[in-house]
Amino acid sequence: MKYEEKARKIVEQLTLEEKALLCAGRDFWHLRSIDRFGLKPVTVSDGPHGLRKQNESDGISGNNESIQAVCFPAACATASSFDCELMRELGSALGEECRAESVSILLGPAINIKRNPLCGRNFEYFSEDPCLAGNLAASYIEGVQNWNVGTSLKHFAANNQETRRMTVSSNVDERTLREIYLTAFETAVKKADPWTVMCSYNRINGVYASQNKRLLSDILRGEWGFSGAVMSDWGAVNDRVEALKAGLDLEMPGPGKDTCAELVAAVRESRLDAGKLDRSAARIIALELRCADSSGSAHFDYERHHALAVKFEEESAVLLQNRGNLLPLTPGKRIALIGPFAKAPRYQGGGSSHINPYHVTSALEAVKGTEGISYAPGFSLSGSTKDSVLSHEAIELAKEADTAVIFAGLPDSYESEGYDRKDLRLPENQNALIRAICSVQPHTVVVLHNGSPVEMPWANEVPSILELYLGGEGVGEAAIDLLFGRANPSGRLPESFPLRLEDNPSYLNFPGENSDVDYREGIFVGYRYYDTKKAAVRFPFGHGLSYTTFRYSNLRVDRQEISDSDTLTVQVDVTNIGKRAGKEVVQLYIRDKTGSAFRPDKELKGFCKLMLKPGETKTASFHLGKRAFAWYNTKLPGWFCGSGIYEILIGRSSRSIELSCEIRMNSSDRVPLRIDRNTTLGDLLADPRTKPALEKKLGPIMASFGNGADTDAAVSPEMMIRMIKDTPLRSACSFGVLREKELDGLISELRKLL
Numbered sequence: 042m043k044y045e046e047k048a049r050k051i052v053e054q055l056t057l058e059e060k061a062l063l064c065a066g067r068d069f070w071h072l073r074s075i076d077r078f079g080l081k082p083v084t085v086s087d088g089p090h091g092l093r094k095q096n097e098s099d100g101i102s103g104n105n106e107s108i109q110a111v112c113f114p115a116a117c118a119t120a121s122s123f124d125c126e127l128m129r130e131l132g133s134a135l136g137e138e139c140r141a142e143s144v145s146i147l148l149g150p151a152i153n154i155k156r157n158p159l160c161g162r163n164f165e166y167f168s169e170d171p172c173l174a175g176n177l178a179a180s181y182i183e184g185v186q187n188w189n190v191g192t193s194l195k196h197f198a199a200n201n202q203e204t205r206r207m208t209v210s211s212n213v214d215e216r217t218l219r220e221i222y223l224t225a226f227e228t229a230v231k232k233a234d235p236w237t238v239m240c241s242y243n244r245i246n247g248v249y250a251s252q253n254k255r256l257l258s259d260i261l262r263g264e265w266g267f268s269g270a271v272m273s274d275w276g277a278v279n280d281r282v283e284a285l286k287a288g289l290d291l292e293m294p295g296p297g298k299d300t301c302a303e304l305v306a307a308v309r310e311s312r313l314d315a316g317k318l319d320r321s322a323a324r325i326i327a328l329e330l331r332c333a334d335s336s337g338s339a340h341f342d343y344e345r346h347h348a349l350a351v352k353f354e355e356e357s358a359v360l361l362q363n364r365g366n367l368l369p370l371t372p373g374k375r376i377a378l379i380g381p382f383a384k385a386p387r388y389q390g391g392g393s394s395h396i397n398p399y400h401v402t403s404a405l406e407a408v409k410g411t412e413g414i415s416y417a418p419g420f421s422l423s424g425s426t427k428d429s430v431l432s433h434e435a436i437e438l439a440k441e442a443d444t445a446v447i448f449a450g451l452p453d454s455y456e457s458e459g460y461d462r463k464d465l466r467l468p469e470n471q472n473a474l475i476r477a478i479c480s481v482q483p484h485t486v487v488v489l490h491n492g493s494p495v496e497m498p499w500a501n502e503v504p505s506i507l508e509l510y511l512g513g514e515g516v517g518e519a520a521i522d523l524l525f526g527r528a529n530p531s532g533r534l535p536e537s538f539p540l541r542l543e544d545n546p547s548y549l550n551f552p553g554e555n556s557d558v559d560y561r562e563g564i565f566v567g568y569r570y571y572d573t574k575k576a577a578v579r580f581p582f583g584h585g586l587s588y589t590t591f592r593y594s595n596l597r598v599d600r601q602e603i604s605d606s607d608t609l610t611v612q613v614d615v616t617n618i619g620k621r622a623g624k625e626v627v628q629l630y631i632r633d634k635t636g637s638a639f640r641p642d643k644e645l646k647g648f649c650k651l652m653l654k655p656g657e658t659k660t661a662s663f664h665l666g667k668r669a670f671a672w673y674n675t676k677l678p679g680w681f682c683g684s685g686i687y688e689i690l691i692g693r694s695s696r697s698i699e700l701s702c703e704i705r706m707n708s709s710d711r712v713p714l715r716i717d718r719n720t721t722l723g724d725l726l727a728d729p730r731t732k733p734a735l736e737k738k739l740g741p742i743m744a745s746f747g748n749g750a751d752t753d754a755a756v757s758p759e760m761m762i763r764m765i766k767d768t769p770l771r772s773a774c775s776f777g778v779l780r781e782k783e784l785d786g787l788i789s790e791l792r793k794l795l
């Protein structure tokens with residue numbers, strides 16, 4: 042509280058103009074400050090997977106060279122680690138670099154849900170699953186903020202495409218918004234308390250994020266208890282006065298158009314409550330006081346951070362396929378490395394997260410001096426006419442080798458902030474080369490460099506596929522360590538890889554029409570859709586192989602029956618039964634069998650990563666509160682937990698469940714019941730509050746369906762009960778069971794029970 046109190050006192054001494062000035066940036070990368078209180082302008086920089094500090098005078102993002110910094114793997118890769126400790130270490134390395142460069146706020150992490158693999162910015166985002174995205178983000182934030190450097194959790198909210206990103210309205214129903222698009226933000230805010238949140242460019246159900254009171258004030262502050270400052274994405278403010286009213290404290294960048302004068306005029310003309318401006322100015326001063334406390338530089342060792350970048354990628358790359366255990370490669374054999382990415386890897390995406398790297402290492406550089414290695418480019422990134430010559434040379438090289446390793450991937454221009462991808466295909470020259478090489482060399486490995494899924498029409502012809510994602514500046518070293526088994530792959534897919542783009546649940550509604558995109562697939566995003574539909578995918582959510590084998594045993598819960606105020610502990614033993622040390626990601630999913638709502642087949646509610654030596658056994662433990670079982674019931678409105686049976690599933694992926702058990706939940710939550718003439722008997726019988734009274738009233742009739750009925754009759758008692766379940770109360774009159782007056786009496790009697 043100390044910053045907040047001091048800030049309030051300072052605000053009391055400011056003029057109206059000064060307060061308004063504080064609510065917009067001084068320039069692209071600084072906040073404004075008021076000199077007479079000795080506060081220095083705060084420096085902010087992108088983020089999220091490296092420091093992109095630009096020169097003081099630099100303008101619009103992307104055009105200027107930023108300082109040299111270590112380029113860590115992008116979020117698409119680090120999310121595949123499924124490792125909160127790794128994220129904390131990454132955050133800590135970034136925090137340290139920020140301190141060394143006197144950057145007070147790092148503009149990240151970016152945690153929007155991957156609704157559709159075409160989103161041009163998916164490489165910067167974590168996952169299609171909010172439990173994974175939220176928990177990883179919380180650890181990242183803690184890592185950065187332990188250095189007393191702030192973060193900016195972005196882009197709040199429902200910013201899931203780049204097409205028309207500054208005007209499009211993401212039209213999302215409330216349940217979907219809560220369960221899918223807000224949960225990750227909620228988890229990160231509640232667990233890690235980011236210093237700032239950045240609102241997104243788009244509109245949500247018609248209202249700009251920057252002036253969305255429901256999101257910025259009611260939910261973020263009111264429900265989740267966020268106490269930091271809300272800043273706009275760069276240029277996201279549509280109406281400055283409305284934005285401030287809604288809870289947006291800081292407009293970035295500055296000084297652009299004179300929105301401060303608009304604020305001053307609005308207060309003078311009583312269109313804006315002066316108290317609101319005071320509150321926003323106080324939040325910015327509190328932030329500046331906090332930043333002033335953390336000034337003073339640190340030094341970091343570039344080489345150590347580069348080594349961390351290599352390690353993070355080694356723990357994040359996903360071994361998608363490894364038929365006949367082709368990998369790891371055996372040193373000393375003839376190995377043909379093919380593809381320009383072996384020489385110059387693609388390791389980051391385009392836009393505001395683009396880092397000026399310290400030292401990019403290629404696979405060729407990393408493998409230097411190893412016997413038996415040869416190289417051919419095989420294809421060009423521009424698809425030039427020389428491709429047939431290149432491909433011929435590569436095929437000949439592959440023929441003579443024991444193994445061919447093709448370094449394939451998406452060219453830079455395919456994935457960037459600012460626009461979406463057109464399709465999920467690799468360039469056709471790469472697909473053709475992969476097929477041609479497979480036809481002459483059965484021992485072929487494909488190594489992929491991409492920020493988001495690609496279709497793999499050749500997947501059945503290639504024994505081994507290693508997904509590197511966009512692996513940061515150390516990706517070449519990491520690739521070689523993984524290929525030769527000096528590192529054991531332990532990454533898992535944070536998103537489903539569909540067979541075809543058309544299979545994606547949002548395919549028919551992406552990127553929308555004109556300035557509207559309707560999220561018609563609702564809560565059925567990613568594996569929530571594929572698994573519920575039992576639809577085939579290329580690789581499922583959570584999938585990833587290892588060079589060793591793990592066995593799961595002894596799944597146990599600390600009680601079979603819980604109430605909604607309890608915490609359930611789930612434990613499972615995992616043993617490394619292979620010959621190499623390795624890490625296993627244990628995934629916990631919940632399946633709702635209560636029938637209280639239409640829900641996905643299963644939902645991830647916990648994950649942990651265990652390091653196991655050969656023969657070693659460790660226990661994975663999970664603690665599940667009510668929220669892990671709940672869905673968002675708009676009738677309450679709120680999180681609702683149905684009573685009944687839930688299945689706890691422990692798996693290696695959403696499609697590979699190893700062990701499961703059931704528990705019973707006795708919840709005190711009740712579905713709101715509206716009782717009138719059209720309320721059905723089934724709804725009244727399903728509610729413990731009304732069931733006894735209804736049974737008493739209709740007892741004799743109900744009983745007649747069940748007692749001594751003729752089992753050969755065309756309508757069995759069971760059929761009859763199923764039929765009357767959906768009958769409204771008024772039918773009792775239609776069929777002469779009750780008179781109208783009696784029905785009115787029954788309705789008021791039942792209402793009293795609620």
Ligand code: BGC
Binds near residue numbers: 102
């Ligand atoms: C991006 C943000 C970024 C900001 C500053 C915007 O275009 O959407 O993610 O932090 O620019 O570079």
